[in-house]
Amino acid sequence: MPKTKLGRWSVWLIIVFFVLFILMQIIAAVGRSQGAFDSDSFNAYQILIPITIIPAGICGLAAFFTGIISIIKSKERSVFVFLATAIGFFVLIFLLGEILFPH
Numbered sequence: 001m002p003k004t005k006l007g008r009w010s011v012w013l014i015i016v017f018f019v020l021f022i023l024m025q026i027i028a029a030v031g032r033s034q035g036a037f038d039s040d041s042f043n044a045y046q047i048l049i050p051i052t053i054i055p056a057g058i059c060g061l062a063a064f065f066t067g068i069i070s071i072i073k074s075k076e077r078s079v080f081v082f083l084a085t086a087i088g089f090f091v092l093i094f095l096l097g098e099i100l101f102p103h
Contacts, residue, residue: 002078006070013063014084017091020056024049057095064088 002008031037031045067085070076 002070002076002081004070004074004076006066006074007076007078007081010063010067010070010084010088011078011080013059013066014087017056017059017063017087020052020059024052024056027052057091060088060091061095062088064092 002011027045027048031043031049036043036045063084065088067076067081067088070081071085
C-alpha cells in the first residue's frame with residue numbers, strides 16, 4: 001500500500017479513471033442499442049460521453065504525474081503506485097497520439 005499522500009492520490013485517481021471509463025462505455029453501449037448515434041439529431045448521449053471521458057482523461061494524467069512525483073520526490077515504492085503511474089503513462093501516450101495524429 002502507498003505510504004505517501006501523493007502515492008495514495010495516484011492510486012485513487014487511477015481508480016476514478018477506470019470508473020469513469022467504464023461508465024462511458026456503458027453510456028455508449030446503451031446509446032448505441034437505442035439508435036442514438038444513427039440519426040443526425042441531437043440527443044443526451046452526445047453530451048454524456050464527453051462529460052465522463054474528459055474527466056477520466058484528466059484523472060489518468062493526474063495519476064501519472066502524482067505517481068511520478070511520489071516516486072521521485074518521496075521515494076514511494078508501492079506496487080500500486082508503480083501500476084497507477086504506468087497506466088497513467090499509457091493514457092498520456094494515447095492522448096498525445098490523438099492530439100498529434102488526429103484521424
